Amino acid sequence: MLSISGPTAVGKTRCSLQIAEHFKTEIISCDSRQIYKEMKIGTAVPEYTELQRIKHHFIGKLSIHDYYNVSMFEQDIVNLSSRLFESHNLLLMVGGSGMYLNAVLYGIDDIPDPDMKIREHLIQQHESKGLSPLLTQLEKLDPVSYQRIDRNNPKRVIRAIEVCLSSGKPFSSFHTRQIKSRDFDILMIGLEIPRETLYERIDKRIDIMLEQGLENEARQLHPHQGLIALKSIGYREFFQYFDGKVSKDEAIHLIRKNTRQYARKQINWLKRYKAMQWFHPDDVDGMIKRIETYP
RNA sequence: GGUACCAUAGCUCAGUUGGUAGAGCAACGGACUGAAAAUCCGUGUGUCCCUGGUUCAAUUCCAGGUGGUACCA
Numbered sequence: 001m002l003s004i005s006g007p008t009a010v011g012k013t014r015c016s017l018q019i020a021e022h023f024k025t026e027i028i029s030c031d032s033r034q035i036y037k038e039m040k041i042g043t044a045v046p047e048y049t050e051l052q053r054i055k056h057h058f059i060g061k062l063s064i065h066d067y068y069n070v071s072m073f074e075q076d077i078v079n080l081s082s083r084l085f086e087s088h089n090l091l092l093m094v095g096g097s098g099m100y101l102n103a104v105l106y107g108i109d110d111i112p113d114p115d116m117k118i119r120e121h122l123i124q125q126h127e128s129k130g131l132s133p134l135l136t137q138l139e140k141l142d143p144v145s146y147q148r149i150d151r152n153n154p155k156r157v158i159r160a161i162e163v164c165l166s167s168g169k170p171f172s173s174f175h176t177r178q179i180k181s182r183d184f185d186i187l188m189i190g191l192e193i194p195r196e197t198l199y200e201r202i203d204k205r206i207d208i209m210l211e212q213g214l215e216n217e218a219r220q221l222h223p224h225q226g227l228i229a230l231k232s233i234g235y236r237e238f239f240q241y242f243d244g245k246v247s248k249d250e251a252i253h254l255i256r257k258n259t260r261q262y263a264r265k266q267i268n269w270l271k272r273y274k275a276m277q278w279f280h281p282d283d284v285d286g287m288i289k290r291i292e293t294y295p
Numbered sequence: 296g297g298u299a300c301c302a303u304a305g306c307u308c309a310g311u312u313g314g315u316a317g318a319g320c321a322a323c324g325g326a327c328u329g330a331a332a333a334u335c336c337g338u339g340u341g342u343c344c345c346u347g348g349u350u351c352a353a354u355u356c357c358a359g360g361u362g363g364u365a366c367c368a
Contacts, residue, residue, distance in 0.1 A: 008332080033332055043332080069329035099331050108328055119330090150326070153335040159328090175328065232332045257321080262332055268325065 001081065001184045002291060003030070003093045005101055005270055006191030007263035009201040011281030013046050015191065016094040017054055018284045019291070025088045026055040028077060030095030030104065033232050036064045041209050041217045042234035064221070064229040069113065074103040078182075085184060090291070098269035105188070107180025114159070115166040122158045137161055142170035187294045189287055190276040202259050209234065210252070218242075233258045 004016050020027050029035065033043040037060035045051075045059055057080060062068055077093070084091055093104065102108070126134060134157050139146040141164040149156045160171040167174075193201075218238035221230055225239045234255050241251035270276060279287050 031332090067329095070331075071329045073329090097331070099327075099329095103328085111329065113329060150335055153327090155330065155334045156327085159330085163329095171328095177328095228330050228333080231330075234332085236332090258332080260322090264323080265325095265332090269327080269331095 001091050001093060001105075001182075002187045002189065003101060003105065004189045004191065005030070005094070005096055005098070005266075006281070007198060007266040007270075008096055008259060009044075009205045009263070010191045010193055010198060011201070012094050012096065012191060013044075013050065015281045015284055015287070016092055017046070017050055019287060020054045020092050022288055023090050023092075023291070025090050025092060026057065026084060028080065028084075028091060028093045029056055029058040030077075030093045030097055030100050031058075032070075032073075032097040032100055033229065034059050034095070035062050035068065036060070036229050037062065038064050038221060039217070039229065039232065039235070041212045041214045042232065044205060044209065064224060064227050070099055070103045071108055071111070071113070073100050074108055077104045081184065091184075096266050098266060105182070105186055107178075107182075109174050109176050111171075111174040112163055112167050114162055118162045118165050119158065122161055126154050126158065131157060134158065134161060138164075141165070142172055144170060144172035148172065185294070186275075187291065188273055188276045189290070190270050190273070190278045191281045192278045193280060198263060199260055202263065203256060206234075206252070206256055206259065214238070215248075233262055 002019075004012055004019070006012055016027055031043070033039055034045045035058050036043075040060070046056065051059070058073075058076070081091055093101070095101065122134065131151075131154055134154075135146070135151055138157055138161050142160060145160045145164075149160055151157065163169075163171040163174065214234060215238060218235050219242065221235060222239055222242050224230055225236070230236065230239075237246075237251040237254040237258065240246045240254070241248050246254065277290060279290075
C-alpha cells in the first residue's frame with residue numbers, strides 16, 4: 001500500500017493520477033469530506049474526466065445525512081483493499097485526513113460507537129452547567145482517562161464519559177495502545193512545498209471554487225448546516241454569511257484563513273511519521289523510482 | 296518651494312509625565328483513539344526611520360536629515 005498525503009492544495013490529485021497511471025492501479029481516497037456526494041466544489045474533488053481515467057474509491061460514496069466515522073473508514077478500507085489486492089500489486093491511498101490515514105495504517109482500537117442520546121444529553125449539560133461537573137463525573141467513572149485526556153477539550157471529555165456510560169466500562173480500558181498488523185506493506189510518501197507557495201496555491205484554489213459556484217453549492221446545503229459533514233471549511237463560513245453574521249467578503253476572507261490554518265494542522269499531523277518520505281509534488285519520477293525500489 | 300502633521304510588530308495603530316513597548320488582525324508552534332476540514336493548548340515575532348545634542352538614562356525632549364500625507368504657492 002502506497003499512501004500519498006500532504007496538506008490541502010499541495011498537488012496530491014495531479015501527482016497521484018500520474019503514479020496510478022504508471023502502475024496501472026486504482027486510488028483509494030483518504031479524505032473525510034470528499035466522501036460526501038453533496039460536497040464537490042468545496043472539497044475540491046478530482047474532475048469528472050480524472051475520475052474517468054483512474055478508478056477512485058470513497059469519493060462521493062455517502063450522503064451528508066449518513067453517519068460515518070474513522071473506525072468505519074478503517075473497516076471499509078481494510079475490506080476493500082484485501083479485495084483489490086487480489087488483482088493489483090500496488091494500491092494508492094491518497095488524501096489529507098491524518099486521523100483516517102493513521103487508522104488505516106496503524107489501526108484504531110475497538111471502542112463502542114457513540115450513543116447519540118447520551119452524547120446529546122452530555123452536550124446539553126456542558127452548555128447549561130459548563131465543563132467542571134463533567135470533569136467531576138469523568139474522574140469518578142474513569143480516573144485513568146481523567147489523567148490522560150485534554151481536560152480543556154469538551155469533545156474529549158464528553159467522548160470519554162459517553163463511552164463509560166454506554167459500555168459500563170472505563171473509556172481507558174478500550175485503549176490497547178497496540179499497532180494493528182496489516183497484511184500489506186506500507187510506503188508513506190508526503191508532499192511538501194514551501195509555505196509561501198502553498199498559500200498561493202490555496203488562494204488560487206479558493207478563487208477557482210468561487211468561480212465554480214461554491215456559494216451556490218453552500219446555499220443548497222444551508223438547511224442542513226447542523227450536520228457534522230457541513231462543519232467543513234468553505235461551507236460553514238458561507239453559512240455565517242447567509243445567516244447575516246458576516247459580510248460576503250468577510251466570509252471569503254475567513255475561508256482563506258481557515259484553509260491556511262487547516263493546512264498547517266495537516267502538516268503538523270504528518271510530521272509525526274518517521275517513515276514518511278518527503279517529495280516535491282512535481283518530482284513524480286523520483287517518487288516512481290522510490291516505489292519501484294521498495295522495500 | 297513654503298507650512299502643518301506623521302514615521303513604533305507582517306498590516307492598522309495605541310503607548311511610554313524620559314527607566315528599551317502592547318492591542319486588534321495576520322502569522323507561528325503543539326496536542327490528537329468514532330465530531331478530525333472537528334476540537335483544544337501555547338507563542339509577541341521589534342534597530343520604536345537615520346544622525347547628532349541634552350541627560351545617570353532617549354523610542355519619548357531638542358536640532359538636522361530622509362521618507363510620507365495634507366494644505367498653500
